[in-house]
Amino acid sequence: xxxxxxxxxxxxxxxxxxxxxxxxxxxxxxxxxxxxxxxxxxxxxxxxxxxxxxxxxxxxxxxxxxxxxxxxxxxxxxxxxxxxxxxxxxxxxxxxxxx
Amino acid sequence: xxxxxxxxxxxxxxxxxxxxxxxxxxxxxxxxxxxxxxxxxxxxxxxxxxxxxxxxxxxxxxxxxxxxxxxxxxxxxxxxxxxxxxxxxxxxxxxxxxxxxxxxxxxxxxxxxxxxxxxxxxxxxxxxxxxxxxxxxxxxxxxxxxxxxxxxxxxxxxxxxxxxxxxxxxxxxxxxxxxxxxxxxxxxxxxxxxxxxxxxxxxxxxxxxxxxxxxxxxxxxxxxxxxxxxxxxx
Numbered sequence: 001x002x003x004x005x006x007x008x009x010x011x012x013x014x015x016x017x018x019x020x021x022x023x024x025x026x027x028x029x030x031x032x033x034x035x036x037x038x039x040x041x042x043x044x045x046x047x048x049x050x051x052x053x054x055x056x057x058x059x060x061x062x063x064x065x066x067x068x069x070x071x072x073x074x075x076x077x078x079x080x081x082x083x084x085x086x087x088x089x090x091x092x093x094x095x096x097x098x099x
Numbered sequence: 100x101x102x103x104x105x106x107x108x109x110x111x112x113x114x115x116x117x118x119x120x121x122x123x124x125x126x127x128x129x130x131x132x133x134x135x136x137x138x139x140x141x142x143x144x145x146x147x148x149x150x151x152x153x154x155x156x157x158x159x160x161x162x163x164x165x166x167x168x169x170x171x172x173x174x175x176x177x178x179x180x181x182x183x184x185x186x187x188x189x190x191x192x193x194x195x196x197x198x199x200x201x202x203x204x205x206x207x208x209x210x211x212x213x214x215x216x217x218x219x220x221x222x223x224x225x226x227x228x229x230x231x232x233x234x235x236x237x238x239x240x241x242x243x244x245x246x247x248x249x250x251x252x253x254x255x256x257x258x259x260x261x262x263x264x265x266x267x268x269x270x271x272x273x274x275x276x277x278x279x280x281x282x283x284x285x286x287x288x289x290x291x292x293x294x295x296x297x298x299x300x301x302x303x304x305x306x307x308x309x310x311x312x313x314x315x316x317x318x319x320x321x322x323x324x325x326x327x328x329x330x331x332x333x
Contacts (some may be wrong), residue, residue, distance in 0.1 A: 022193045047292040051296045060301065
Protein backbone atom coordinates (compact mmCIF):
# COMPACT_ATOMS: atom_id res chain seq x y z
CA UNK A 1 0.00 0.00 0.00
CA UNK A 2 2.78 2.43 0.88
CA UNK A 3 4.15 1.89 -2.62
CA UNK A 4 0.94 3.32 -4.10
CA UNK A 5 1.22 6.34 -1.80
CA UNK A 6 4.79 6.85 -2.95
CA UNK A 7 3.71 6.65 -6.61
CA UNK A 8 0.90 9.20 -6.13
CA UNK A 9 2.97 11.56 -3.96
CA UNK A 10 5.88 11.50 -6.42
CA UNK A 11 3.45 12.19 -9.28
CA UNK A 12 1.97 15.17 -7.47
CA UNK A 13 5.34 16.55 -6.39
CA UNK A 14 6.93 16.23 -9.83
CA UNK A 15 3.92 17.83 -11.56
CA UNK A 16 3.89 20.70 -9.06
CA UNK A 17 7.60 21.31 -9.68
CA UNK A 18 7.05 21.43 -13.45
CA UNK A 19 4.06 23.76 -13.14
CA UNK A 20 5.95 26.03 -10.75
CA UNK A 21 8.61 26.64 -13.39
CA UNK A 22 6.00 27.71 -15.94
CA UNK A 23 4.06 29.85 -13.45
CA UNK A 24 6.32 31.37 -10.79
CA UNK A 25 7.79 34.82 -11.52
CA UNK A 26 11.42 34.57 -12.58
CA UNK A 27 12.87 36.51 -9.67
CA UNK A 28 11.90 33.90 -7.08
CA UNK A 29 13.90 31.03 -8.58
CA UNK A 30 16.55 32.98 -10.47
CA UNK A 31 18.48 33.88 -7.32
CA UNK A 32 22.14 32.85 -7.71
CA UNK A 33 22.09 30.69 -4.58
CA UNK A 34 19.03 28.74 -5.73
CA UNK A 35 20.47 28.29 -9.22
CA UNK A 36 23.90 27.24 -7.97
CA UNK A 37 22.39 24.47 -5.85
CA UNK A 38 19.64 23.43 -8.29
CA UNK A 39 22.11 23.04 -11.17
CA UNK A 40 24.23 20.66 -9.10
CA UNK A 41 21.47 18.66 -7.45
CA UNK A 42 20.93 16.15 -10.30
CA UNK A 43 24.68 15.41 -10.52
CA UNK A 44 25.01 14.73 -6.80
CA UNK A 45 21.81 12.68 -6.52
CA UNK A 46 22.54 10.55 -9.59
CA UNK A 47 26.12 9.90 -8.40
CA UNK A 48 24.75 8.87 -5.00
CA UNK A 49 22.24 6.56 -6.68
CA UNK A 50 24.95 4.94 -8.82
CA UNK A 51 27.13 4.29 -5.77
CA UNK A 52 24.37 2.87 -3.59
CA UNK A 53 22.80 0.86 -6.37
CA UNK A 54 26.08 -0.80 -7.37
CA UNK A 55 27.84 -1.29 -4.02
CA UNK A 56 25.06 -1.22 -1.43
CA UNK A 57 23.43 -4.31 0.02
CA UNK A 58 21.11 -3.30 2.87
CA UNK A 59 23.48 -1.69 5.38
CA UNK A 60 26.64 -3.25 3.89
CA UNK A 61 28.92 -2.44 0.99
CA UNK A 62 29.74 -5.37 -1.29
CA UNK A 63 31.74 -5.79 -4.48
CA UNK A 64 29.95 -8.21 -6.81
CA UNK A 65 28.80 -8.69 -10.41
CA UNK A 66 27.00 -5.34 -10.33
CA UNK A 67 30.37 -3.53 -10.19
CA UNK A 68 31.51 -5.42 -13.29
CA UNK A 69 28.25 -4.37 -14.93
CA UNK A 70 29.01 -0.75 -14.11
CA UNK A 71 32.50 -1.15 -15.56
CA UNK A 72 30.93 -2.39 -18.79
CA UNK A 73 28.59 0.63 -18.73
CA UNK A 74 31.57 3.01 -18.43
CA UNK A 75 33.26 1.40 -21.44
CA UNK A 76 30.05 1.58 -23.49
CA UNK A 77 29.48 5.22 -22.53
CA UNK A 78 33.05 6.07 -23.55
CA UNK A 79 32.25 4.44 -26.90
CA UNK A 80 29.15 6.70 -27.11
CA UNK A 81 26.74 3.79 -27.12
CA UNK A 82 23.04 4.71 -26.84
CA UNK A 83 21.20 4.46 -23.50
CA UNK A 84 19.56 1.09 -24.16
CA UNK A 85 22.84 -0.52 -25.24
CA UNK A 86 24.56 0.73 -22.07
CA UNK A 87 21.83 -0.63 -19.81
CA UNK A 88 21.56 -3.99 -21.58
CA UNK A 89 25.37 -4.32 -21.76
CA UNK A 90 25.67 -3.83 -18.01
CA UNK A 91 22.94 -6.38 -17.35
CA UNK A 92 24.48 -8.95 -19.70
CA UNK A 93 27.92 -8.55 -18.11
CA UNK A 94 26.53 -9.15 -14.63
CA UNK A 95 24.37 -12.05 -15.81
CA UNK A 96 27.31 -13.79 -17.54
CA UNK A 97 29.48 -13.45 -14.43
CA UNK A 98 26.79 -15.14 -12.36
CA UNK A 99 26.47 -18.20 -14.61
CA UNK B 100 -2.25 34.64 -30.17
CA UNK B 101 -1.43 36.89 -33.08
CA UNK B 102 1.82 34.99 -33.66
CA UNK B 103 2.09 34.09 -37.38
CA UNK B 104 1.69 30.38 -38.12
CA UNK B 105 4.69 28.34 -39.29
CA UNK B 106 5.03 27.62 -42.99
CA UNK B 107 5.11 23.91 -43.91
CA UNK B 108 8.83 24.33 -44.72
CA UNK B 109 9.58 25.50 -41.20
CA UNK B 110 7.23 23.07 -39.53
CA UNK B 111 8.29 19.83 -41.26
CA UNK B 112 11.87 19.58 -39.97
CA UNK B 113 10.83 20.48 -36.42
CA UNK B 114 8.15 17.78 -36.40
CA UNK B 115 10.55 15.21 -37.87
CA UNK B 116 13.29 15.94 -35.33
CA UNK B 117 10.75 15.87 -32.50
CA UNK B 118 9.40 12.47 -33.53
CA UNK B 119 12.95 11.12 -33.76
CA UNK B 120 13.67 12.22 -30.20
CA UNK B 121 10.31 10.83 -29.11
CA UNK B 122 11.05 7.38 -30.53
CA UNK B 123 14.61 7.21 -29.14
CA UNK B 124 13.50 8.31 -25.69
CA UNK B 125 10.31 6.28 -25.66
CA UNK B 126 12.22 3.07 -26.38
CA UNK B 127 14.13 3.20 -23.14
CA UNK B 128 10.85 3.16 -21.30
CA UNK B 129 11.39 -0.59 -21.76
CA UNK B 130 14.35 -0.52 -19.38
CA UNK B 131 12.39 1.52 -16.85
CA UNK B 132 9.50 -0.97 -16.96
CA UNK B 133 11.82 -3.95 -16.49
CA UNK B 134 13.87 -2.27 -13.73
CA UNK B 135 10.73 -1.18 -11.89
CA UNK B 136 9.21 -4.67 -11.62
CA UNK B 137 12.69 -6.00 -10.76
CA UNK B 138 12.65 -3.53 -7.84
CA UNK B 139 9.43 -5.04 -6.51
CA UNK B 140 6.71 -2.79 -7.96
CA UNK B 141 3.85 -4.41 -9.86
CA UNK B 142 2.89 -3.67 -13.46
CA UNK B 143 0.08 -1.25 -12.51
CA UNK B 144 2.34 0.75 -10.16
CA UNK B 145 5.06 0.85 -12.80
CA UNK B 146 2.66 2.18 -15.46
CA UNK B 147 1.16 4.69 -13.00
CA UNK B 148 4.67 6.05 -12.40
CA UNK B 149 5.27 6.66 -16.11
CA UNK B 150 1.82 8.24 -16.51
CA UNK B 151 1.85 10.44 -13.40
CA UNK B 152 5.50 11.21 -12.65
CA UNK B 153 6.65 11.26 -16.28
CA UNK B 154 10.26 12.32 -15.76
CA UNK B 155 12.75 9.48 -16.18
CA UNK B 156 15.41 10.18 -13.58
CA UNK B 157 12.81 10.68 -10.81
CA UNK B 158 11.07 7.44 -11.77
CA UNK B 159 14.31 5.43 -11.75
CA UNK B 160 15.22 7.03 -8.41
CA UNK B 161 11.88 6.20 -6.81
CA UNK B 162 12.03 2.51 -7.74
CA UNK B 163 15.77 2.38 -6.92
CA UNK B 164 15.24 3.63 -3.37
CA UNK B 165 12.14 1.47 -2.80
CA UNK B 166 13.92 -1.57 -4.25
CA UNK B 167 16.86 -1.07 -1.88
CA UNK B 168 14.39 -1.16 1.04
CA UNK B 169 14.16 2.59 1.56
CA UNK B 170 11.04 4.21 3.04
CA UNK B 171 8.33 5.72 0.84
CA UNK B 172 9.20 9.15 2.25
CA UNK B 173 12.88 9.03 1.26
CA UNK B 174 11.93 7.59 -2.15
CA UNK B 175 9.47 10.44 -2.84
CA UNK B 176 11.91 13.03 -1.54
CA UNK B 177 14.70 11.79 -3.82
CA UNK B 178 12.35 11.72 -6.82
CA UNK B 179 11.14 15.26 -6.05
CA UNK B 180 14.67 16.63 -5.63
CA UNK B 181 15.60 15.22 -9.03
CA UNK B 182 12.39 16.76 -10.41
CA UNK B 183 13.53 20.26 -9.43
CA UNK B 184 15.49 20.55 -12.67
CA UNK B 185 12.17 20.57 -14.53
CA UNK B 186 11.33 23.73 -12.57
CA UNK B 187 14.41 25.39 -14.06
CA UNK B 188 13.36 24.17 -17.52
CA UNK B 189 9.91 25.68 -16.97
CA UNK B 190 11.46 29.03 -16.10
CA UNK B 191 13.22 29.12 -19.45
CA UNK B 192 10.20 27.81 -21.36
CA UNK B 193 7.55 30.11 -19.87
CA UNK B 194 8.33 33.27 -21.90
CA UNK B 195 8.95 31.20 -25.06
CA UNK B 196 5.76 29.16 -25.01
CA UNK B 197 3.65 32.00 -23.53
CA UNK B 198 0.74 29.73 -22.63
CA UNK B 199 -1.83 30.51 -19.93
CA UNK B 200 -4.74 28.78 -18.24
CA UNK B 201 -5.66 25.23 -19.21
CA UNK B 202 -2.99 24.96 -21.91
CA UNK B 203 -0.30 25.83 -19.38
CA UNK B 204 -1.69 23.22 -16.96
CA UNK B 205 -1.48 20.59 -19.70
CA UNK B 206 1.91 21.71 -20.98
CA UNK B 207 3.39 21.52 -17.46
CA UNK B 208 3.12 17.72 -17.46
CA UNK B 209 5.26 17.58 -20.61
CA UNK B 210 8.14 19.71 -19.24
CA UNK B 211 11.06 17.23 -19.39
CA UNK B 212 14.66 17.21 -20.64
CA UNK B 213 13.79 16.32 -24.23
CA UNK B 214 10.81 18.65 -24.82
CA UNK B 215 12.81 21.52 -23.32
CA UNK B 216 15.84 20.82 -25.50
CA UNK B 217 13.65 20.75 -28.63
CA UNK B 218 11.97 24.07 -27.73
CA UNK B 219 14.55 26.43 -26.24
CA UNK B 220 16.65 26.66 -29.40
CA UNK B 221 13.75 27.98 -31.54
CA UNK B 222 13.50 31.58 -32.65
CA UNK B 223 9.75 32.11 -32.39
CA UNK B 224 6.89 31.15 -30.11
CA UNK B 225 5.22 29.16 -32.89
CA UNK B 226 8.38 27.14 -33.55
CA UNK B 227 9.04 26.60 -29.83
CA UNK B 228 5.47 25.40 -29.31
CA UNK B 229 5.74 23.01 -32.25
CA UNK B 230 9.01 21.48 -31.00
CA UNK B 231 7.78 21.30 -27.40
CA UNK B 232 4.40 19.76 -28.17
CA UNK B 233 5.49 17.20 -30.77
CA UNK B 234 8.43 16.06 -28.63
CA UNK B 235 6.46 16.07 -25.37
CA UNK B 236 3.47 14.19 -26.72
CA UNK B 237 5.49 11.61 -28.70
CA UNK B 238 7.76 10.90 -25.72
CA UNK B 239 4.71 10.64 -23.44
CA UNK B 240 2.86 8.16 -25.65
CA UNK B 241 5.89 5.97 -26.42
CA UNK B 242 7.44 6.14 -22.94
CA UNK B 243 4.19 4.85 -21.46
CA UNK B 244 3.72 2.17 -24.12
CA UNK B 245 7.27 0.86 -23.71
CA UNK B 246 7.06 1.04 -19.92
CA UNK B 247 4.11 -1.35 -20.12
CA UNK B 248 6.00 -3.70 -22.46
CA UNK B 249 9.12 -3.63 -20.26
CA UNK B 250 7.10 -4.26 -17.11
CA UNK B 251 5.27 -7.23 -18.65
CA UNK B 252 8.56 -8.54 -20.05
CA UNK B 253 10.24 -8.17 -16.66
CA UNK B 254 7.39 -10.04 -14.96
CA UNK B 255 7.54 -12.92 -17.43
CA UNK B 256 11.33 -13.27 -17.08
CA UNK B 257 11.22 -14.04 -13.35
CA UNK B 258 14.19 -13.50 -10.98
CA UNK B 259 15.77 -10.25 -12.18
CA UNK B 260 19.21 -11.12 -10.80
CA UNK B 261 19.58 -13.97 -13.30
CA UNK B 262 19.49 -11.42 -16.11
CA UNK B 263 21.66 -8.86 -14.33
CA UNK B 264 18.75 -6.42 -14.10
CA UNK B 265 20.01 -5.22 -10.70
CA UNK B 266 23.21 -4.14 -12.46
CA UNK B 267 21.12 -2.39 -15.12
CA UNK B 268 19.81 0.10 -12.54
CA UNK B 269 23.25 1.50 -11.70
CA UNK B 270 24.09 1.64 -15.41
CA UNK B 271 20.88 3.59 -16.11
CA UNK B 272 21.75 6.17 -13.45
CA UNK B 273 25.30 6.47 -14.79
CA UNK B 274 24.02 6.99 -18.35
CA UNK B 275 21.71 9.76 -17.12
CA UNK B 276 24.61 11.33 -15.20
CA UNK B 277 27.23 10.93 -17.96
CA UNK B 278 26.69 14.17 -20.00
CA UNK B 279 26.95 16.23 -16.80
CA UNK B 280 30.38 14.78 -15.90
CA UNK B 281 32.05 16.76 -18.68
CA UNK B 282 30.89 20.08 -17.21
CA UNK B 283 33.41 22.00 -15.08
CA UNK B 284 33.47 20.49 -11.61
CA UNK B 285 30.98 17.82 -12.60
CA UNK B 286 33.22 14.81 -12.12
CA UNK B 287 34.62 16.07 -8.80
CA UNK B 288 31.12 16.73 -7.47
CA UNK B 289 29.91 13.30 -8.60
CA UNK B 290 32.84 11.52 -6.91
CA UNK B 291 32.36 13.50 -3.70
CA UNK B 292 28.62 12.78 -3.67
CA UNK B 293 29.20 9.07 -4.32
CA UNK B 294 31.74 8.95 -1.47
CA UNK B 295 29.30 10.67 0.90
CA UNK B 296 26.56 8.20 -0.03
CA UNK B 297 28.84 5.19 0.58
CA UNK B 298 29.99 6.58 3.94
CA UNK B 299 26.38 6.91 5.06
CA UNK B 300 25.26 3.43 3.88
CA UNK B 301 26.34 1.57 7.07
CA UNK B 302 25.02 4.35 9.32
CA UNK B 303 21.51 5.05 8.09
CA UNK B 304 18.46 3.28 6.63
CA UNK B 305 18.21 2.85 2.83
CA UNK B 306 17.23 6.03 1.02
CA UNK B 307 19.09 8.34 3.40
CA UNK B 308 22.54 7.85 1.74
CA UNK B 309 21.20 9.21 -1.55
CA UNK B 310 19.68 12.23 0.17
CA UNK B 311 23.02 12.81 1.92
CA UNK B 312 24.67 12.75 -1.52
CA UNK B 313 22.18 15.44 -2.57
CA UNK B 314 23.40 17.48 0.41
CA UNK B 315 26.80 17.64 -1.28
CA UNK B 316 25.21 19.74 -4.03
CA UNK B 317 23.90 22.17 -1.43
CA UNK B 318 27.33 22.54 0.14
CA UNK B 319 29.31 22.78 -3.11
CA UNK B 320 26.71 25.03 -4.75
CA UNK B 321 26.75 27.58 -1.94
CA UNK B 322 30.56 27.54 -1.71
CA UNK B 323 30.96 27.99 -5.47
CA UNK B 324 28.52 30.90 -5.48
CA UNK B 325 30.48 32.67 -2.76
CA UNK B 326 33.80 32.23 -4.55
CA UNK B 327 32.85 33.34 -8.03
CA UNK B 328 29.55 34.95 -8.81
CA UNK B 329 28.86 33.72 -12.33
CA UNK B 330 26.24 36.39 -13.01
CA UNK B 331 23.65 35.99 -15.74
CA UNK B 332 24.31 32.91 -17.83
CA UNK B 333 21.84 33.70 -20.61
